[in-house]
Amino acid sequence: MRRRTTEQPSGFWSLLLRACALYVRAAPVSALVRVATTLLSGVAPIATAWATKSVLDRLGRHAGPPLWLAVGVLATVGGVLAVAQELSRYSDREADRRITLHTQSALFTGIGARQGLAELEDPGHQDRLRLAQQASQSSPQLIVGAVLTVVQSALTVGTFVTALCAFSPRIALLVPAAALPALFAQIRLGRRRGEMAELTTPLLRRQVFYVTLMTDLRAAKEIRLYGLGGFFRDRMLRDLCGAQEGNRAVDRTVLRVDGSLGLLSAGVSAAALFLAVHRIDSGHGSVGELAVVTGALAGVQLSIASLVSLLGGMSQALMLFRHYTDLVRPPAAPPGPGPTADDGPAGEAGPLVEGAALRGVWFRYHPDHDWVLRGVDLTIRPGESVALVGLNGAGKSTLVKLLLGLYRPTRGSVTWNGTDLARLDLPSVRRRIGAVFQDFMTYDMSAADNIAVGDLSALHDLPRLRDAAARAGIDGGLAALPDGYATYLSRMHVRNPGARATGGRVGRRGGGPDGAPKGAPGSGTGVLLSGGQWQRVALARALLRDDADLLILDEPSSGLDPVAEREIHRGLRDHRRGRAGLLISHRLSTVRDADRIVVLEGGRIVEEGDHAALMARDGRYAALFRLQAEGYQLSDDPVGSAS
Ligand SMILES: Nc1ncnc2c1ncn2[C@@H]1O[C@H](COP(=O)(O)OP(=O)(O)OP(=O)(O)O)[C@@H](O)[C@H]1O
Numbered sequence: 001m002r003r004r005t006t007e008q009p010s011g012f013w014s015l016l017l018r019a020c021a022l023y024v025r026a027a028p029v030s031a032l033v034r035v036a037t038t039l040l041s042g043v044a045p046i047a048t049a050w051a052t053k054s055v056l057d058r059l060g061r062h063a064g065p066p067l068w069l070a071v072g073v074l075a076t077v078g079g080v081l082a083v084a085q086e087l088s089r090y091s092d093r094e095a096d097r098r099i100t101l102h103t104q105s106a107l108f109t110g111i112g113a114r115q116g117l118a119e120l121e122d123p124g125h126q127d128r129l130r131l132a133q134q135a136s137q138s139s140p141q142l143i144v145g146a147v148l149t150v151v152q153s154a155l156t157v158g159t160f161v162t163a164l165c166a167f168s169p170r171i172a173l174l175v176p177a178a179a180l181p182a183l184f185a186q187i188r189l190g191r192r193r194g195e196m197a198e199l200t201t202p203l204l205r206r207q208v209f210y211v212t213l214m215t216d217l218r219a220a221k222e223i224r225l226y227g228l229g230g231f232f233r234d235r236m237l238r239d240l241c242g243a244q245e246g247n248r249a250v251d252r253t254v255l256r257v258d259g260s261l262g263l264l265s266a267g268v269s270a271a272a273l274f275l276a277v278h279r280i281d282s283g284h285g286s287v288g289e290l291a292v293v294t295g296a297l298a299g300v301q302l303s304i305a306s307l308v309s310l311l312g313g314m315s316q317a318l319m320l321f322r323h324y325t326d327l328v329r330p331p332a333a334p335p336g337p338g339p340t341a342d343d344g345p346a347g348e349a350g351p352l353v354e355g356a357a358l359r360g361v362w363f364r365y366h367p368d369h370d371w372v373l374r375g376v377d378l379t380i381r382p383g384e385s386v387a388l389v390g391l392n393g394a395g396k397s398t399l400v401k402l403l404l405g406l407y408r409p410t411r412g413s414v415t416w417n418g419t420d421l422a423r424l425d426l427p428s429v430r431r432r433i434g435a436v437f438q439d440f441m442t443y444d445m446s447a448a449d450n451i452a453v454g455d456l457s458a459l460h461d462l463p464r465l466r467d468a469a470a471r472a473g474i475d476g477g478l479a480a481l482p483d484g485y486a487t488y489l490s491r492m493h494v495r496n497p498g499a500r501a502t503g504g505r506v507g508r509r510g511g512g513p514d515g516a517p518k519g520a521p522g523s524g525t526g527v528l529l530s531g532g533q534w535q536r537v538a539l540a541r542a543l544l545r546d547d548a549d550l551l552i553l554d555e556p557s558s559g560l561d562p563v564a565e566r567e568i569h570r571g572l573r574d575h576r577r578g579r580a581g582l583l584i585s586h587r588l589s590t591v592r593d594a595d596r597i598v599v600l601e602g603g604r605i606v607e608e609g610d611h612a613a614l615m616a617r618d619g620r621y622a623a624l625f626r627l628q629a630e631g632y633q634l635s636d637d638p639v640g641s642a643s
Helices: 012-026 028-059 067-112 123-167 169-177 180-214 217-225 229-281 287-328 396-403 426-430 447-452 462-471 475-479 531-543 562-576 611-617 620-630
Strands: 356-363 373-380 385-389 411-416 433-436 550-554 580-584 596-601 604-609
Touching: 012 028, 012 067, 012 123, 012 287, 028 067, 028 123, 028 287, 067 123, 067 287, 123 169, 123 180, 123 287, 169 229, 169 287, 180 217, 180 229, 180 287, 217 229, 229 287, 356 396, 373 396, 373 580, 373 604, 385 396, 396 550, 396 580, 433 531, 447 462, 447 531, 462 475, 462 531, 475 531, 531 550, 531 562, 550 562, 596 611, 596 620, 604 611, 604 620, 611 620
Parallel strands: 385 580, 385 596, 433 550, 550 580
Antiparallel strands: 356 373, 356 411, 596 604
């Protein structure tokens, strides 16, 4: 595996402070409990050792505090520690829950604030997302746990070393000294683990992709038809083995380092014990003091061992936490021309008056890729219907994505009423646009939810949902599903019987005219729609935005039967009236009514005009139109009559 150089965790203290602040903000009571139990656990070992020494000295008839006091201290320390441990365990679990909620909310707010698509297509960004997700679940707890363990260990070691100093300064120094190499080694190992997590993330991400693929309903048809199960399983195992190989190498280093350090510690403990026994044997101490020495050895070794392993974990957690903090930070402006943050705050997009336009737009997805758009100039004015046609790969969908501000042009600008999109608040632009993408989403949710995602203000407004569905020609079909609009459009999930789903208000088997529920609820199991039915649902989603200034339809009827297609396009013409429309279609019969037809070829606009003008011009459009029309002609029909 190629080793990628990883930056040293920058801003160690700032990350540490952010993790602690996050913990306290998310779970303040748990934080208090953890601090209190840490302090108690830090001083408990010396109290136990002192009480044991006192008991032994008393029993050996040496002077010392009364026996009842020493036994009382022993019992109290034991009781307090037992309660503190339970309390600490509970508060840790509560902190886990609260921190997870807090970080998931912050993480997905950060992810949602990113307006473009380019970042999501970057594999490095995908890896960061995965690591940030991982860090958000455990890093703050690990970091705070390590900080508190430092405090606890410092208390335990400090009090023991002070106590041992009175007995023998040599032994007092010997015991903690043995732990120092372990400390440094563990910090280095933790960093290595963090680096390995970064290195293996692409492999694990691919492994998860294969796992998802092999259990995906949509992929199942091809996997079974082409017998791909073994092929994907082998690829998944190959990536898993690759990731395991890296982790195995780190684990072997840990085994070597930890084993050697364990031996070193055992040797130092034996030497300290030997010295202590020798001193007492030669009359320089009491048997009770031996209890302090053995308690100190055990206490200090234990504290340092847990400190050492936690510091290793903290060093790894800090590296991963950096990815989390990067993602929750407001995103930087995406690359590309246009104004920067210094040009002032983004403005709200107003109603479309002048039009939406591409001005001299050149675009490629990556500097290493070929140009997809080469100097495109196109304006879509209010009330105007524009159709975009061209061969596969001509750049039609790319143009739509630029209009929506999903990518920034590499050169030139995309404007709304003459203002560069980069200077506008993108969500406010998008609220004014309804769109059906060629690769629209099918959500594993209820029929009602699947339409409502087009405008969440209609989530509980059944008449609006049904109206949009009716215009997309699917209202009757959805109302007739087992649970009406509440039916899940998926077989993967069943409706939560206790929950009142959005669609729960929707009538069953067509419901009443007002959409009120009728009869007993259905089984709660979902149904699958056909491709054409899904396309209508996606169309209903776009039509739900009935106040949209611009309606973009990228192949909205490719899966529809001819009757439905005709019906839908007639409905769309009515719906579009007064607003701007951009229609992309390979079926040229559906674009012939457009006010303007734009032909895109090799990323350039090569022809523009209405159907009659383009046919008269007898260029690319006319050739494509005739070619398509020919397919519908009887052999003795004149082809030209199609125009
Ligand atoms: N996200 C992407 N990253 C890299 N290249 C892309 C991406 N999306 C599209 N392309 C490339 O851009 C070119 C134009 O694609 P686009 O989807 O815009 O074509 P189109 O005209 O809509 O084609 P079709 O008629 O097949 O839908 C293609 O060569 C395609 O490979």
